[in-house]
Amino acid sequence: MAEVVRVAKSLGELERSVMDVLWDADSAMTATAIIACLPNPELKANTILTVLSRLEGKGFVRRVKDGRAAVFSPTASRQDHVAGMLRQVLDDSGDPSAALAHFASSVSPEQADILRGALGGRRERNP
Known part of the structure; x- marks a missing residue:
């Protein structure tokens, strides 16, 4: 049986969009790949990196260095x-x-x- 994840905070609209992309992905993604999958792909990389950093702080996202870039994946389904x-x-x-x-x-x-x-x-x- 899967462990139930405690949710300390809800997700904002952009955070939810980013999480939807990550939940639908088959593997970890770079910020650039996430942006390409978002409904508004004109968003700046810095904006998405800030959102990903917040999601990491809330425990929703795991960041792993992949060479010079970082890839992101959800910590739970x-x-x-x-x-x-x-x-x-x-x-x-x-x-x-x-x-x-x-x-x-x-x-x-x-x-x-x-x-x-x-x-x-x-x-x-x-x-």
Whole structure:
């Protein structure tokens, strides 16, 4: 079972765009490669390097030197990030049981089936 990532801060719009590029990538990317994949490729490299530095400080991105350049990769998957956000919402809700019950009543039948399947597998592993 994947470890749930704690999310200390949410992502800004540009940070989210950069993370979407990194999450969709097959391997680590340079800032130049990230810029080419963004909806607004006119952004300056310094701007993206600043965003990447902030993301690294928040624990979302890992920077590795590759010759003279650096390559960047996410520290966790998109699914781990979302699970961490959900966990934080539950922790901050004041009443996690009520929040979960309300959430469960609001999902589609297909999503309810997915939740049942995930919880059924969890119960078998953790009686």
